[in-house]
Amino acid sequence: MTIRIPERSKKELVIVILLAAMSGPGCIMTRAGGQLDPIDLEPPVIKPNVEETVGDFAFTLEGGKMITSYRAGKTLNQLLTKHWKKQGYVSRVEHVAASEFSGTADYNMTLSGSQYGESSIGMQLLSGLTLFLLPYSVDTKFDIQYTVEDLRAGAKYSAGVQDHYITTVQLFLLFALPFSQRGMNETMGNMADHLYQQLREKGAFDLPPTSTAVETMNPDSPPFDRGHPADRTEPAEVAD
Amino acid sequence: MLDDASNRSLFVVAASHRRAAVEALSSAGFTVVEDLLASPHYLRVVVGVQKNSAACGSLHNVKYDLRQKGRSAVALTRSGWIGHCQANVFEQLAQELSELFDRAAAESTRNESKTQYEGEPI
Numbered sequence: 001m002t003i004r005i006p007e008r009s010k011k012e013l014v015i016v017i018l019l020a021a022m023s024g025p026g027c028i029m030t031r032a033g034g035q036l037d038p039i040d041l042e043p044p045v046i047k048p049n050v051e052e053t054v055g056d057f058a059f060t061l062e063g064g065k066m067i068t069s070y071r072a073g074k075t076l077n078q079l080l081t082k083h084w085k086k087q088g089y090v091s092r093v094e095h096v097a098a099s100e101f102s103g104t105a106d107y108n109m110t111l112s113g114s115q116y117g118e119s120s121i122g123m124q125l126l127s128g129l130t131l132f133l134l135p136y137s138v139d140t141k142f143d144i145q146y147t148v149e150d151l152r153a154g155a156k157y158s159a160g161v162q163d164h165y166i167t168t169v170q171l172f173l174l175f176a177l178p179f180s181q182r183g184m185n186e187t188m189g190n191m192a193d194h195l196y197q198q199l200r201e202k203g204a205f206d207l208p209p210t211s212t213a214v215e216t217m218n219p220d221s222p223p224f225d226r227g228h229p230a231d232r233t234e235p236a237e238v239a240d
Numbered sequence: 241m242l243d244d245a246s247n248r249s250l251f252v253v254a255a256s257h258r259r260a261a262v263e264a265l266s267s268a269g270f271t272v273v274e275d276l277l278a279s280p281h282y283l284r285v286v287v288g289v290q291k292n293s294a295a296c297g298s299l300h301n302v303k304y305d306l307r308q309k310g311r312s313a314v315a316l317t318r319s320g321w322i323g324h325c326q327a328n329v330f331e332q333l334a335q336e337l338s339e340l341f342d343r344a345a346a347e348s349t350r351n352e353s354k355t356q357y358e359g360e361p362i
Contacts, residue, residue, distance in 0.1 A: 056282065056310050060255075062289045112276070114284055116255035121289065141255040145276045158276035162258065 027132055029173045030183030033139075033164035036190040041197055045206050047091040048106035052077050053098050055110040055147070061117040069115075070098075076144070077111050083192035089205070107204070108151060113144035113160070127169065135170035142187075146195050148204050159198035161191045242306070242313050244280045245344035249273050254285035257330070260322060261285045264330035268338040282307040283337075287322070297323020304333050314340060 054073030074095060081093040094105070101108045123136040145160040165187040173180065199205060249271045254261050262272050265283075273279045288301035299321055306314040316336055320329025 056284075056307055058284060058286070058305075060286055112253075112282075114253045114255040114286070116286070118256060143253045143255045143258065145253070147276060156277055160274070160276060162255070164255075 027169055027171055027173045028180050029168045029170075029176050030181060031166045031168070032183040032186040032190070033141075033166065035163040036161060036187075036194050038186075038190055039193050039197060041087075041089075041193060041200075044089050044200075046106075047088060048205060049092045049094075049104075050081070050090050050107045050109050051094050051096050051101050051105040052081060052109040052111065053096050053101070054112075055098060056112040057114070057144075059115045059117075062119055062121070072115055073111050076115065076142075079188045080111075080192040080195065083189050084196060087193075087196075089196050103151065106151065108149040110147045110149075111144060112147065113142065115144070116141045132169060132171040135168050135173075137166055137168045139164055139166050140184075142191065144191070144195075146199065148199055150204060155203065157199050157202040157204040159195045159202070161194045161198075163187050163191050242340060242344040243308055245341045245348060247280060248341060249279040250281045250283045251276050251279045252283050252285060254287075257285070257287050257322060260328075261330050261334075264328065264334040265337075267331065268334035270334070270338065270341075280308060291319070294321070294325065296325035297321050297328075300329065302329045302333060304337060306337065316340075 054070050054077060057069065057073035057076075059069035059072035077095065081090070084090045085093060096102065098110075117138050117140050119136065119138040123134070127134045127136040141162075141164040143160070143162045145158055148157045148159075149155075150157070165183045167184070196205075248269060250265060250273065252258065252262055252265065252272050265272055276282070284303075284305040284307060286303045286305070288303070290298045290300055292299035299319065301317060301319050302322070304314075304316040305312055306316075314337070316333055318329055318333055318336075320327065320332055322329055
């Protein structure tokens with residue numbers, strides 16, 4: 001049995017498909033900026049449980065106002081820690097609201113920094129007017145830091161990276177859908193690897209997991225040194 | 241209110257034009273640290289959309305947001321030229337920030353000596 005679609009409905013269907021493709025990730029292609037080189041990391045000593053949150057993070061889109069964007073930071077955190085999980089650097093990552101760490105993870109991790117989307121507004125308008133036949137691009141730049149607190153040792157470590165990726169938007173990039181995220185994933189992977197490497201080099205992620213530590217703890221043992229309270233940073237301001 | 245103004249170390253976050261911003265801050269007498277935990281001052285530099293261009297560079301709005309303990313302590317915004325143009329907006333903002341640090345440090349010293357004087361018995 002064949003389904004006959006009237007000619008008018010076919011046109012409407014094509015328009016709907018094109019609009020859906022343009023509004024989704026279908027008409028884009030990403031290219032890695034390549035500021036950071038890919039690195040081969042040593043296998044992790046431990047695979048800790050990590051709780052992550054977003055601290056002082058700003059997402060700015062060119063032409064718009066500077067906004068403190070908790071959601072953008074949360075998405076970035078998810079992309080970075082997804083790579084960490086995939087590579088086996090951590091066993092579990094849980095997102096918590098700012099300054100609401102449960103205290104049960106091995107490490108508390110806070111993202112801070114800046115994300116900036118650079119693009120020609122004129123080209124965006126022109127591209128929109130031509131229904132995306134003319135391409136436009138957005139250069140997404142990152143300058144980000146992770147602050148990691150080792151809950152048992154009371155030590156704090158920080159790491160920072162800068163990199164970017166370029167997104168091109170054009171109607172016929174619909175056909176490049178299977179590869180559209182490749183550049184972004186490459187940049188995220190490189191940033192995540194470099195952040196992890198810097199933290200490892202500073203001494204983070206080298207203690208046995210909490211479960212082992214809890215088993216060996218006894219009430220007579222001296223308390224863990226959490227450092228001077230003045231050395232701890234205040235919870236970061238969060239605004240969405 | 242700017243705390244700890246006698247400490248002129250800064251951790252700089254700039255997703256674009258980082259090098260130019262850091263060079264201007266160093267020239268203005270700041271020490272730019274590479275470790276986030278090494279400074280109480282967190283300076284976010286944001287360069288806005290290009291408004292004009294010339295052979296020497298381009299015209300932008302630039303914002304310096306100095307943050308302490310997750311809160312904005314000082315925000316400076318200025319429109320000016322970046323690149324090789326003179327006057328350079330990064331240099332102007334770095335100088336402005338430097339003057340703010342000087343004033344806050346001097347005020348803090350005055351307040352300390354006033355407190356000591358008032359606390360002495362007659």
